[in-house]
Amino acid sequence: MRLFSKTKKTVGWMSITIQEDGIYMAHVTLMPAAQPQVGLIAFYPADKTQTTATLEKIAKELHVDRYECTNLLNSGEYQLLSVDAPNVPQDELKTAIRWRLKDMLDFHIDDATIDVLDIPGDKNAPERKGAMYAVAAHDQFIKQHQSLFEQVGIPLSVIDIPEMAQRNISALLEPEDRGLALLFFDNTGGLLTITFAGELYLSRRLDVTLAQLLQTDIDQKNTCYDRVTLELQRSFDHFERQFRFITVSKLMLAPLGDGGSGLQEYLAANLYMPVETFNLDAVLDISKVPALQQPQQQQLYFMALGAALRHEVTTL
Template sequence: MGLFARAKKRAGLLATAITADGLCAAIVTARSDGKAQVRAALWQAGVKPAAGLEKLHKDLQAASYRCTTLLGAADYQLLSLEAPNVPPEELKTAVGWRLKDMLDFPLADATIDVFDIPPDQNAPVRGKSVFAVAARNSAVSQRQGLYAAAKTGLAIIDIPEMAQRNIAALLETAGRGLAMLSFDADGGLLTVNFNAELYLSRRIDVKLAQLVDGSDDQKHQYYDKITLELQRSFDHFDRQFHFINVIKLVLAPTGADGLHGYLADNLYMPVEVLDLASVFDFGDVPHLQEAGSQARFFLTLGAALRQEAVAL
């Protein structure tokens, strides 16, 4: 996907996430001398996407920035598989055919992208695996159309896993793996990073609102479910990527109490709670100091850290 406009853009990336209850937007500027700076963070509750993007066009001068947007969990599937032994220019087509029976929608309705899962560099035989992203054409076209109608160029269409990877990469210890767990309206998302690369992604069917608003008994049921899913995922990861030592789990901001202590008591690895102020300079957006606000903007801020020119 290319840029729609060729005018010189302002520094920073403007990221949006469109949810069932509104639109989240953030502008982040990377700095070589310290934390990435958040220049703006805007939440529009209950707004329709077209109206929300029009407001961004006016209030944030969105057309003057490179823009990225996150797909929702229902808009795509992310699958890992063994890489086909084909020339690079044929990889997406070959992966598409392998995905044919794995998708919950027709292959003809999918936009495919592929990125590597780096192998063990010390293994005598390096088997190659890849992540395949299959996005619904309708979701991609709809997002392109919304931006075009708002007279705002769309440079990147991204997915939450990569946004979470971007933040996790800032917290890594050299030579060690790092697990990160976040929650939003689509549910829980577990990722594992190593050398700033994504190696594992798992969805957990527990939504942020359930952790915040549930009764004590309900919350403990959710905690049990989350803990079991994490244990299973880490066991699977250890078998598949035995060369990576995951040293800790980082829990993204939730605005909820209780989950951190429960996980710390029931997992074999250290569990830390992330304060996004440790990786971002919030400058003139003080509302991002609050955990609830950090939870809302978490993936949007992660998407705004991306510096590549294209995706999907």
């Protein structure tokens, strides 16, 4: 979802994701009739006070001006809202969506940057009114991201959101004519997405962190497993009611790092659908970055890789 854009430059995307422990980067090139190729990953440790200096270092050492760069908003910097698709001409769509969002946001609509994403309906029931996702970010957050990268001389082309980064990976895993649920955890919490035909149909945030899932206390860990299971059951029930024309084939767990097998076993025993874990080398060519063979590294770079898998779509 393009919140703003500049002139395109080179093939492939360099994603630059700023997290609590530092800055994660990945460059991926989409290959015709082959797996997307990961050409580079990099991590620069930095706390919030070091972000600008670290980005300056990255700009010099990696010559990122040669790349098309993308950056992800943090989860607290935007709202992702499902709305009914308004019955208006295409050129009036964003204005109509903006009007619908004015009472749904926790800030004034005049201060919002809005983008929209279509949620395709059942092709066998075209008369049914469709839905859309609207992304609303406060202008100040967009300007902060723009200003930060401009200050250090990094050409930022796109600001995206984690849901779309995860969608990019999920689309590579989908069985033909079936939907796919994908669940990812980091130290900010969990993110569940359901995709079908490469489109994002559902997104849910889970208030359980990776650290909680990997803790050693068995009772507390099982409590977290129960919370995750309940949220998944509710989400799947809601999805089935809303999108009866989509069959979700399985739940895939994104790499959790060392010690993550317990969650897969627990969910498989308590959900009605198959639950599998996957390795990124099933969908990506990681031959140039052997470090990504390690599950822990796959978890750390998951969002950066998803963002770098961006492909141009028709924006609304």
